Amino acid sequence: MKIPIGFLATSLALDTFDGQEVAEGLVSFRLPLSDFRLLSYTRKVAGFLALLLLSGCIGDDVIFDTVPEAVRILNPVDSLTVGTSYQLEARFTNNIGQAEERPVAWSSSNTAVIAIDDTGLATALAKGTVRLAAEVPLDGQAPVNDAIEVIVSEEEVIGGPSEERSGAIRTTSSYLLEGSFTLRQDGNDIVLEFGEDYRASTSLPGLYAYLTNNPSTVNNAFEIGRVETFSGAHSYRISGVGLNDYDYLLYWCKPFSVKVGDGEME
Known part of the structure; x- marks a missing residue:
């Protein structure tokens, strides 16, 4: 029996091809049943793990892409x-x-x-x-x-913009994410500072932080960078952004393009 390899790679009934000749184009060869079973098992496990991780990123969060004007x-x-x-x-x-x-x-x-x-x-x-x-x-x-x-x-007072905003990051998925933060002006930059109560899961393959006005998407968001600290106080210095340009801090699972958590700034 001659059956395309592409078909065999996706077939669930691989044991039906034991001892049969497999050919694609002019190349013919024979594969034992054990090799087909191993290939099938490996593909199923890999697919299951990928689905499990993606489900974990999404969790129970229902994402809507619109926000109030x-x-x-x-x-x-x-x-x-x-x-x-x-x-x-x-x-x-x-x-x-x-x-x-x-x-x-x-x-x-x-x-x-x-x-x-x-x-x-x-x-x-x-x-x-x-x-x-x-x-x-x-x-x-x-x-x-x-x-x-x-x-x-009537007395001279040095007026200026508000120096600090604050909020709390929270998880919207099945992954751990919590902690208070402040955003303050420092010269021409702004500084995002997390408190000692900050904790984030280390299980995600690529967790990134963003500033945004829409906490459901990274479209039109400002990327702060990859998250590399998962516990305790730490800070990010951010250039090219104003203190009041954005209203939300967003944590995003970049490889799967799904939301992990957010925090609104007061």
């Missing part, structure tokens, strides 16, 4: 001095967490204290406390907004 003030300020101005910036992200150009409406809760124009330029006019807001309208939905509170004083 949002607008965020990128460079919030805490205080201003009477007579000074500060240029605020905002970024809108759509329902897949991607930055998108949209008109931003700026407003002040008390224009006698701080006036703000259409570009986000805030000018301090008198002492007081003001809520400054950025708003983006949505078609057929309520608008999205972000706001900050600013104190205006």
Whole structure:
């Protein structure tokens, strides 16, 4: 009997070919039953292990690729001095967490204290406390907004953006992942720091960390790098990213392209 090798490699009834001639093209040879059984067993075990690992990465997590639209003030300020101005910036992200150009409406809760124009330029006019807001309208939905509170004083105060954000990483799979973290500005860089309570599984073949606005995907995410520390306090220095550019920390099983866990930043 002459049967293509490709067929034999995928057949489950390999013992039916014991002692038969196997040929592909003009090349013919004979394989004993034991070799076919070993080949079949090896392929089945390898397939089972790969499926088991993939199932472990996925766990019970149900992944949805959409997130709520949002607008965020990128460079919030805490205080201003009477007579000074500060240029605020905002970024809108759509329902897949991607930055998108949209008109931003700026407003002040008390224009006698701080006036703000259409570009986000805030000018301090008198002492007081003001809520400054950025708003983006949505078609057929309520608008999205972000706001900050600013104190205006007559004494010179060095104002600046918030220095730190924080959160907690959590598992969304069957693998261990937990711990608190902070994200802080350090010069032109930001520093991601994990506390002593951080723990992550060492069983994954390729665990990577990302900053993202959509914790369900690495599309449009910023790759921090491969995870090489799995217990205790440690940190990452990150260049080219602003403190308020992203809202989530994401852990991803890169070889299988599945989510392992995430953490929202406050």
